[in-house]
Amino acid sequence: MSELPILSILLLCPLVAFLVTLVLPESKATAIKAVNAVAGLVTLVLSVIVWAQYDETAGGYQMVEDIPWVADLGIRYTVAVDGVSVVLTLLNAIVFFTGVLSMWTLEKRVKEFFAFMGLLVFGVFGVFISLDIFVFFFFYEVAVLPMYPLIAIWGSTRKEYSAMKLTLFLMVGSALLFPGLIALFVESGGQTWNLVALSEPGTFSEGFQIFVYPLLYVGFGILAGMWPFHSWSPIGHVAAPTAVSMLHAGVLMKLGAFGILRIAIGVLPLGAAYWAPTFAFMATVGIVYGAFVAMRQTDFKYVIGFSSVSHMGIVLLGLNTLGIDGTNGAVFQMFAHGVMTALFFSAVGFIYDQTHDRDIRHFGGLVGQIPVASSFFIVAALCGMGVPGFASFWAELLVFIEALRVFPLLGIAAIAGLIFTAAYILRVLGQAIFGPKNPDWDHLVEPTAWLTLPRIILIAVLLFFGFAPSVMLDMIGSVTGGK
Amino acid sequence: MSHPELFCPEFALLLGALLSFACAAIGTKARTAWLVSLAAAIITVGTSALALPYQGHPFATDIYAVDSFSQVLKLGISLALAFAIAISQRQDSTRASARTEVHFFFYLSALGMMMLVSATELLTLYIALELSAYGLYILAALHRRERLGSEAAAKYILFGAAASAISLYGISLIYGAAQTTYIPAIAASGGSPLLIAGVVLTLAGVLYKLAAFPVHSWAPDTYQGAPHEASTFLATASKVAAVGLLLRVLSMAGGNTEHLRTMLIVVAILSMSVGNLSALFQKDFKRLLGFSAVAHAGYLLLGLLSFSKLGAAAAIFYVLTYVPIVVCAFLVVAAVSHNGANPSIASLAGLYKRSPFLGLVLLVAMFGLAGIPPTPGLAGKWFLFSAVIDAGHLWLVLVAAVNATISLYYYLLVVKAAYLDPPGEYPDIKLSPTYSITAFVSVALVVFMGFYPAPIWSMASSAAAVLF
Numbered sequence: 001m002s003e004l005p006i007l008s009i010l011l012l013c014p015l016v017a018f019l020v021t022l023v024l025p026e027s028k029a030t031a032i033k034a035v036n037a038v039a040g041l042v043t044l045v046l047s048v049i050v051w052a053q054y055d056e057t058a059g060g061y062q063m064v065e066d067i068p069w070v071a072d073l074g075i076r077y078t079v080a081v082d083g084v085s086v087v088l089t090l091l092n093a094i095v096f097f098t099g100v101l102s103m104w105t106l107e108k109r110v111k112e113f114f115a116f117m118g119l120l121v122f123g124v125f126g127v128f129i130s131l132d133i134f135v136f137f138f139f140y141e142v143a144v145l146p147m148y149p150l151i152a153i154w155g156s157t158r159k160e161y162s163a164m165k166l167t168l169f170l171m172v173g174s175a176l177l178f179p180g181l182i183a184l185f186v187e188s189g190g191q192t193w194n195l196v197a198l199s200e201p202g203t204f205s206e207g208f209q210i211f212v213y214p215l216l217y218v219g220f221g222i223l224a225g226m227w228p229f230h231s232w233s234p235i236g237h238v239a240a241p242t243a244v245s246m247l248h249a250g251v252l253m254k255l256g257a258f259g260i261l262r263i264a265i266g267v268l269p270l271g272a273a274y275w276a277p278t279f280a281f282m283a284t285v286g287i288v289y290g291a292f293v294a295m296r297q298t299d300f301k302y303v304i305g306f307s308s309v310s311h312m313g314i315v316l317l318g319l320n321t322l323g324i325d326g327t328n329g330a331v332f333q334m335f336a337h338g339v340m341t342a343l344f345f346s347a348v349g350f351i352y353d354q355t356h357d358r359d360i361r362h363f364g365g366l367v368g369q370i371p372v373a374s375s376f377f378i379v380a381a382l383c384g385m386g387v388p389g390f391a392s393f394w395a396e397l398l399v400f401i402e403a404l405r406v407f408p409l410l411g412i413a414a415i416a417g418l419i420f421t422a423a424y425i426l427r428v429l430g431q432a433i434f435g436p437k438n439p440d441w442d443h444l445v446e447p448t449a450w451l452t453l454p455r456i457i458l459i460a461v462l463l464f465f466g467f468a469p470s471v472m473l474d475m476i477g478s479v480t481g482g483k
Numbered sequence: 484m485s486h487p488e489l490f491c492p493e494f495a496l497l498l499g500a501l502l503s504f505a506c507a508a509i510g511t512k513a514r515t516a517w518l519v520s521l522a523a524a525i526i527t528v529g530t531s532a533l534a535l536p537y538q539g540h541p542f543a544t545d546i547y548a549v550d551s552f553s554q555v556l557k558l559g560i561s562l563a564l565a566f567a568i569a570i571s572q573r574q575d576s577t578r579a580s581a582r583t584e585v586h587f588f589f590y591l592s593a594l595g596m597m598m599l600v601s602a603t604e605l606l607t608l609y610i611a612l613e614l615s616a617y618g619l620y621i622l623a624a625l626h627r628r629e630r631l632g633s634e635a636a637a638k639y640i641l642f643g644a645a646a647s648a649i650s651l652y653g654i655s656l657i658y659g660a661a662q663t664t665y666i667p668a669i670a671a672s673g674g675s676p677l678l679i680a681g682v683v684l685t686l687a688g689v690l691y692k693l694a695a696f697p698v699h700s701w702a703p704d705t706y707q708g709a710p711h712e713a714s715t716f717l718a719t720a721s722k723v724a725a726v727g728l729l730l731r732v733l734s735m736a737g738g739n740t741e742h743l744r745t746m747l748i749v750v751a752i753l754s755m756s757v758g759n760l761s762a763l764f765q766k767d768f769k770r771l772l773g774f775s776a777v778a779h780a781g782y783l784l785l786g787l788l789s790f791s792k793l794g795a796a797a798a799i800f801y802v803l804t805y806v807p808i809v810v811c812a813f814l815v816v817a818a819v820s821h822n823g824a825n826p827s828i829a830s831l832a833g834l835y836k837r838s839p840f841l842g843l844v845l846l847v848a849m850f851g852l853a854g855i856p857p858t859p860g861l862a863g864k865w866f867l868f869s870a871v872i873d874a875g876h877l878w879l880v881l882v883a884a885v886n887a888t889i890s891l892y893y894y895l896l897v898v899k900a901a902y903l904d905p906p907g908e909y910p911d912i913k914l915s916p917t918y919s920i921t922a923f924v925s926v927a928l929v930v931f932m933g934f935y936p937a938p939i940w941s942m943a944s945s946a947a948a949v950l951f
Contacts, residue, residue, distance in 0.1 A: 026839075070937045072944050073866070112835065112902075134865060138856050145855045148895060152903055160903065164895060171891050175884035178868055179877050186872045 005065050006053070007079045010046045010089070011125050013039045014096065018118035021111060029110040033100065036114045040097030043125070047086075047093040051475070054086050059478040061131065061196065069135065074185075074192050078131040083478040084261065084331050085128045088254060091338045092128065094461060095250040096121045098454035099243035102346045105353065105451075106154075106241075113154055116146040117243065124251050128258065133181050133193040136263070140177075143255060144170045144223070147236070147248065155239040156352075157299075162232075162239035169232035173222035173256075180215035183208075184267060198267045206270045213271025216264035217279060224256030225312040226279075227286030234293075234305030242349025245301070249308045249341040254334045257315045261327070265319065272322060277407065280320035284410040284417075286313030291420035295427065300348045300358040303428055304341065307384055310421060311337045311392075317414055318399035321406045324480045329398025331476045336391035336465065340383040343458040347377040350451065354444050360428055365437030372446045374433050376455045381425045383462050386418065391465035391472070488534075489541045489549040492557045493597055495530040496564075499523030500590035506583060513582035517572060520586035521917075524565040527593075531561040535942075545665055546604035552949035553601040555942050556727040559803050560600070563719035564593045566810040569921040571712035576823035578632070578710075581625045589716060592618025596720055600727035605654050605664040608731070612650075612688065615724060616643055622713035623705050627823050635708025642701040646691035653684025657735065666735055674739025682736050683746065689732050693725035694773075695780040696753040703761070703773030711820060714769060715813040718776055719806045722783075726802045729787055730795055734950055740790045747788035748879060754781030755886040762893050768826045771893060772812055775852055778890055779805065785883060786867045794870035795947035800940055801867055804859035807928040808851030814922050815845045818912055828897055833906025841912055844922045845901050847929050849894040854887055857933040866940070 017039035024032050054062055061080035069077045081089065099117070106113060119142060126139025145167070152163035185193055188203050197203075204212075218229070225233040233253070237245050265272040290310030297303045311333065318330030350373055351366070352358050367374040383390040386397075396418070404411035447455070465472050487494075502523055506516035535554045541547055568589060574582045595615025602608040623639045626632030654664075660678035661669040672678065687698060694702035706714045736743055758778030765771035786798030818841055819826045819834070835842035847858060854860035864887065868880045914922065932939050 068937075069935070070862075070940050072937075072941055073869075109835075134862075137865070138861060141861055142856050145850065149898070149902055152899060160899065164892070167895060168888060168892060171888040172885070175881065175888050178864070178884040179872060179880040182865070182869050182872045182880065183877060185869065190873065 006046060006050060007063055007081065007129050008065055010043055010050065011079070011122065011129065013043045013046070014118045014121040014125065018115055018122060021115045021118060024111065026109075026111045029107070032110055032114050033104060036100045036118060037097070039118070040093070040100045043093040044097045047090045050081060051086050051090055054081060054083070054475070054478075056083065056474050056478040059083070069132070074190075075134045076132050076194065077135055078194060079129040080131055081129055083475045084258070087331060087335050087472065087475055088128045088258060089125065091254065091335050092121065092124050092251050094457065095246055095338060095342050098342060098346065098457055099246045101451070101454040102246065102349060103241070103243040108154060113150070116150050117247070120146040120150070120247060120252075124255060127255050131195045133184065133195060133198075133263070136195075137177065137181060140255060140259070141174065143252065144174070147244070147252070150244045151236060151240045154241040154244070156241075157239050158235070159239040162235045166232045166236040169229065170223055173219045176215045176219035180212050180219055181263070183212050195262065195267065201269075204268060209268040209271030210274045213264060213268045213275055216268070217260055217275065220256045220259035220264060221279075221316065222256065223253060224260065224316060225253050225286070225309050226256075226316055227282055227289055227309065227313065230286065230290070230309045233309060234302055237305035237308065237345075238299060238301040242345055242353075245345040245349070246342040249304070249345065250338040253308065253312055254338055257312065257319065257330070257334055260316070260319055261331070265322065276320045276322055280317055280403075280407050280410055283313045283316035283320055284414050286310065287317065287414045288417040288420070291417045291424060295420060295424040298360050300351075300360060300428070300432070301345070303360070303424060304344045304348065307421070307424070308337070308341055310417065311384070314396055314399050314414070317403055317410070321399070321402040323402045323406060325398045326402030326406070327480045328473055328476050329395050329402065332469070332472055333392060333395035333399060335472065336383070336395045336462065339458050339461050340380055340390075340392060343376060343455060343462070344380040344384070346455055346458065347373065347380055350447055351444075355441065360432045363432035363438055363441065364435040365433075366441065367433050368437055369441055370444045370446050372452065376459070377433060378429065379459050379462070381429055385422050385425050389463065389466045391462050391469070393466060394469040394473075486539050486541050489537050489539050491534040491537070492527060492531040492554075492561060493594060495523070495527040496561075496590055496594045496597060499527060500587060500594060503586040503590055507587055511583060513574060516583045516586060517568070520589070521565070521568050523590075524561070524568045527561045528558070528565050531558040545667070546607045547598075547601050548603045549601060550949045552727070552730075552946040555799065555803070555946040556600040556723055557597050559723040559806055560593055560596050560720045563716065563723060563806050563810070564589060566719065566806070566921060566925065567712050567716035569917055570715050570810070570814055570817050572915060572917045573817050573820075574710070574712070576627060576710040576817075576820060577712070578625045578627045578629075585622065585625060585710070585712070588618040588622050592616075592622070592716070593720060596724035599724050603666045603731070605657065605666065608666075608728070609651065609654060612728070613647070615721075616647070619713070619717060619721065622716065623709040625713065626708055626710050631708040632710075635705045638701045639705045642691060642698060646688045646698050650685045650688030653681045653687065656681030656684060666731055669735045670737045672737065674737035679736060679739060679742060682732060682743065685732050686729075689725060689729045690750065690780075692721060693729060693780045693783065694776050695750055695784060696757050696777065699754065699757070699777040699780065702776050703770045706773030706776065707767055707770040707825060710823075711813060711817040714816075715810060718772065718809045718813065722776070722780075722805060723802050726783060726787075726798055730798070730950055733787060733790070744788050744790065747784055748876070751781045751784035751788060752879070752882055754778065754784065755883060756781075759886050759889045762890065765893070766827050766829070768828050768831065768897070769816055771828065771897070772809070772816075775890065778886065779852070781886070782864065782867060782883065785871050785879070789870040789874035791870060791874060792944075792947045792951035793873055794867070795950055796940070796944040797863070797866035797870045799946050800936070800943035801863040803939055803943060804863050804929070804932050807925040807932075808848055808858065808860065810925045811844050811848035811851065811922070811929065814918065814925065815841055815848065818914060818918055828900050829904075830909060831897065831900040832904035832909060834901035836906050837909060838912040838914060840919070840922065841914065842901050844926055846898060847926050849898050851929055853891045853894040858929050859932040859936055859939070862933070862936040
């Protein structure tokens with residue numbers, strides 16, 4: 001274990017970027033972007049170091065820092081990582097760094113944009129590493145709220161409506177979390193908010209677990225895009241600017257799934273067992289429904305938005321199997337989907353910035369006009385279909401294997417959903433990327449080397465974990481107990 | 484009066500009152516009077532902070548308690564006073580003829596509030612209550628547009644007088660039941676039904692001060708019609724004093740709290756819901772803040788109705804952190820206000836461009852009221868909800884949390900106006916140094932307490948320990 005408080009340093013990076021951004025004048029746009037890019041790079045390096053330093057054989061929570069925060073109430077700033085947090089921390093750093101690079105061409109209110117974005121990233125890091133329920137919720141709320149201005153100011157397509165809807169949906173989730181989380185503290189005797197202590201078997205009676213679990217699952221599930229509370233998510237994706245879509249789908253929705261895994265299932269396993277069939281059913285509906293709706297969309301971003309509902313359904317299904325492979329697959333899918341969706345939005349954002357059009361029917365043969373940019377889109381699409389060689393293949397495979405074992409009928413239905421997934425993705429590819437060439441877009445230009453960089457990073461990550469899934473599974477397995 | 488040092492905060496206030504009265508009597512310029520009052524207010528804050536550890540009973544009979552409960556709340560009141568006076572630098576919403584005099588009423592009213600949180604005997608309590616109210620009655624009437632001001636004051640006085648009469652009747656019942664006017668003795672007398680009836684009636688005057696349902700309807704009108712600085716004072720200091728008063732009055736019930744609790748649950752739910760739902764439709768920013776204050780009275784009651792040390796501490800914590808948050812909001816009101824007119828929400832348009840710092844202040848205020856970190860609004864709600872769940876009312880937290888979600892809608896509408904809407908015709912705003920410093924101090928306080936609530940919590944906790 002390192003003596004250096006590496007997790008706190010990691011956490012402070014985006015906060016420092018936020019403060020520097022606040023101090024810099026609006027006119028120094030490039031300096032602001034540079035500061036945030038550097039912060040992104042530093043967090044990326046740090047999270048790789050965290051990954052390298054984490055001892056997979058020892059497992060458990062490592063690099064623990066523990067300081068009293070509100071001592072009288074037993075609230076402590078306790079941060080630590082386990083295998084799952086290591087993976088998600090890396091994901092957040094990747095999306096932060098590539099997100100900043102993708103917004104390099106931003107000209108409108110640069111200072112405020114990066115300030116809000118820094119705050120959001122700060123909150124997300126905090127959630128992934130905190131072990132105290134109050135601190136967890138504190139960061140959770142820090143992460144959620146900046147979405148409102150980010151979408152409402154810099155977004156497109158009914159941005160004010162979407163931003164408000166998104167925020168209110170997520171706050172309804174928080175409204176369920178408030179009683180659920182505090183009940184854990186009170187019921188356990190009012191001594192500790194520490195998740196590890198609360199996870200001790202026998203802390204909560206089965207009746208209590210069954211009563212409180214839905215509050216937590218649905219509260220977090222809303223943020224994870226669970227059907228039928230998903231409708232904020234696609235329209236939020238559509239309205240948000242590129243980097244925000246990347247963060248939103250790439251990381252923010254993972255907060256919900258992470259909350260379910262660490263708090264709802266982690267602390268209330270008996271409740272989870274009781275409710276698993278119900279929520280697994282809802283997750284499967286999400287998979288199939290998301291794919292179905294995606295088939296009918298004409299807007300690039302709506303397709304990706306509904307595909308996110310579908311893919312997050314896979315995560316939730318994996319979690320609800322409560323098995324080792326299912327959980328491994330779910331966490332892997334969280335990571336793979338995060339990177340893949342970031343790539344998707346980054347590719348679409350690049351096209352939209354030039355054309356201000358996202359209607360699939362208006363495009364055709366983009367591969368002949370902008371081959372490099374199109375190839376990014378194609379890679380993301382292949383990954384979205386779960387083609388072997390990409391990270392999501394392994395993730396989905398694991399989830400489906402476990403699902404077939406635990407809920408055979410739901411497993412079959414979910415796999416059938418994959419066919420629709422292939423259908424909607426191939427439809428987009430066939431129409432916009434490969435179809436008959438539309439001469440209106442002959443003037444489109446390829447991304448500069450600088451703008452290519454973030455996409456290359458994302459693709460490299462997808463391929464790396466596609467060909468070396470054991471690196472990822474060893475890390476996640478240190479928590480779940482399987483490889 | 485054996486220990487004069489126990490009266491430090493009151494003496495500081497009295498000094499301020501005399502100085503501002505002298506300014507008014509000599510007829511100095513409004514600006515000189517303002518400077519003198521501000522200096523005295525800052526001295527009061529310092530004195531109140533230094534007086535935090537003092538404890539004792541300065542009078543031979545037990546009518547006035549100086550303990551950590553009263554001292555913490557006195558610090559809150561003096562902070563609110565200083566902020567309100569700082570905001571009164573721009574007096575264009577105040578009637579021109581009264582600009583030199585207003586500060587005297589601030590001090591008088593603050594003095595009443597300080598006595599209120601120390602009073603442990605019913606008659607003392609009642610006199611302090613009236614003293615704190617008279618200053619506010621006058622302040623509320625001083626808006627430069629006479630009709631608006633008169634309406635605000637008339638509503639405030641009529642409601643106040645009625646509520647106060649009901650309280651007085653309650654006090655007489657309490658005396659009849661317990662045969663004493665000393666609050667600790669009443670609390671020990673066993674909580675007979677007559678006593679509980681008396682407490683319930685006394686609550687009328689207290690809930691009025693807190694602006695809770697059903698005696699809330701003055702709040703939006705008076706917030707809207709009073710001069711900006713008076714509204715600020717009303718929204719902050721008055722709330723702090725009301726929490727102190729409420730805790731004292733409720734303590735009289737002794738252990739017999741069941742029916743009181745049922746009543747307070749109903750009052751809390753109705754205050755939150757009525758406040759939040761009415762606020763959804765407001766166009767005037769000050770009026771919106773008035774309804775939001777009703778909703779926050781409901782949140783505060785959550786802590787009080789749990790009748791526990793945790794609940795009392797949570798309520799005190801909430802109201803202490805509420806002061807700088809509301810100051811941020813009213814600072815924006817006063818800064819945006821053109822010629823003293825009330826700013827509509829629409830007139831906040833483009834604030835991010837007209838004055839980026841002021842936009843930030845507004846953002847902090849709205850997030851603070853909505854309970855979004857890194858403001859102490861989240862910690863405050865968290866502590867209140869903890870107390871409620873500890874008392875066994877999980878569903879009540881659900882109601883409150885849903886209410887918080889509703890409130891987020893109108894707070895975000897304000898943020899939207901400031902950050903999304905183009906400035907249009909509205910001119911840029913240049914903050915005076917005083918305003919900049921006040922804004923900076925209040926934002927810094929909010930953010931500090933948001934990130935590190937521990938010091939305020941331990942203050943609130945030690946204050947609550949006096950009662951439980």
